[in-house]
Amino acid sequence: MQRILTSEEIEQKVVRLAHQIIENSWEEKEIFLGGIHGNGFELTKMLAEIIQANSDNQVHVFEIIVDKEQPWSREIEITLPQEQLKNGFIFLIDDVLNSGKTMQYALTKFLQHATKAIKTVAMVDRKHRRYPIKSDFVGLSLSTTLAERVEIFKKDGKMEAYLV
Numbered sequence: 001m002q003r004i005l006t007s008e009e010i011e012q013k014v015v016r017l018a019h020q021i022i023e024n025s026w027e028e029k030e031i032f033l034g035g036i037h038g039n040g041f042e043l044t045k046m047l048a049e050i051i052q053a054n055s056d057n058q059v060h061v062f063e064i065i066v067d068k069e070q071p072w073s074r075e076i077e078i079t080l081p082q083e084q085l086k087n088g089f090i091f092l093i094d095d096v097l098n099s100g101k102t103m104q105y106a107l108t109k110f111l112q113h114a115t116k117a118i119k120t121v122a123m124v125d126r127k128h129r130r131y132p133i134k135s136d137f138v139g140l141s142l143s144t145t146l147a148e149r150v151e152i153f154k155k156d157g158k159m160e161a162y163l164v
Contacts, residue, residue, distance in 0.1 A: 004150070005140060007158035010123065013139035014043065017121060018050035020137050022057070024119065025089055030058035032090045034078065034110075036102055037065045039095035039152045042159065043123055047093065060084065064092070064106045071105035078109060085110065090118045091137075095152045097122035100133030107133070124150050124161055 005013070025031045031051075035044025041063045048061045062080035067073050078085075090110055094103060103120060110118055123139040128146060140161075142150065149164045 002163045003160060004142065004163050005124070005152075005161035007160050010139070010152075010159045010161065013123060014046045015050055017123075017137050017139055018047045019054070021047065021091060021119075021121070022051055022055045024137075025057060025091075026055075028057060028089045028116075030060060030089070032060045032062065032080070032085060032088045034062050034064050034080075034090060034092050034106070036068075036092075036094040036106060037063055038068075039123075039154065039159070040064075040093050042154060043095055043121075044093045047091075047121070060088075064109070066102060066106050068102050071102060076106060076109045082109075082113060085115065086113050087116050089116045091121055092118060093121040095122070096124045096126065096150045097133070097135050097138075098126045098128050098150075100129045100131035103133045104131040123152065126150060 033044045035041035048059045065077040119136040121137040122135040125135045125138045125141045126144050151164050152161045
């Protein structure tokens with residue numbers, strides 16, 4: 001197991017990603033940050049805190065609950081009434097983007113209603129796509145083999161990323 005991002009590096013990348021989100025949504029009165037259940041949601045809460053401290057945007061944070069292994073096996077849930085997302089400026093956030101499967105299925109939940117825009121955010125992008133998803137905002141792009149995995153662990157309130 002090789003560490004690829006220390007907690008300090010992750011914090012720096014979160015700050016940069018938050019400012020990129022602010023720059024990309026400066027005309028919006030409100031934005032919606034949807035985090036994939038698990039570390040994606042933890043990352044979302046970190047981003048929201050920085051965005052709220054540095055912009056006038058009203059930030060709505062919600063969790064997207066999806067089965068990462070078999071996303072088609074059960075309905076995708078979001079912890080926000082879907083009516084609130086109508087014509088919303090949405091950021092879909094996950095910790096690691098690999099094949100694009102999780103984000104692709106999560107995205108289908110938002111395509112059921114009219115939205116203003118949907119942007120994707122990932123802390124680590126491995127670029128092993130099987131689905132037509134790209135990340136608009138990335139903390140770290142990393143070339144790996146298919147046999148390797150990237151895992152982000154949270155310990156004592158801090159996150160670190162490892163190549164496993």
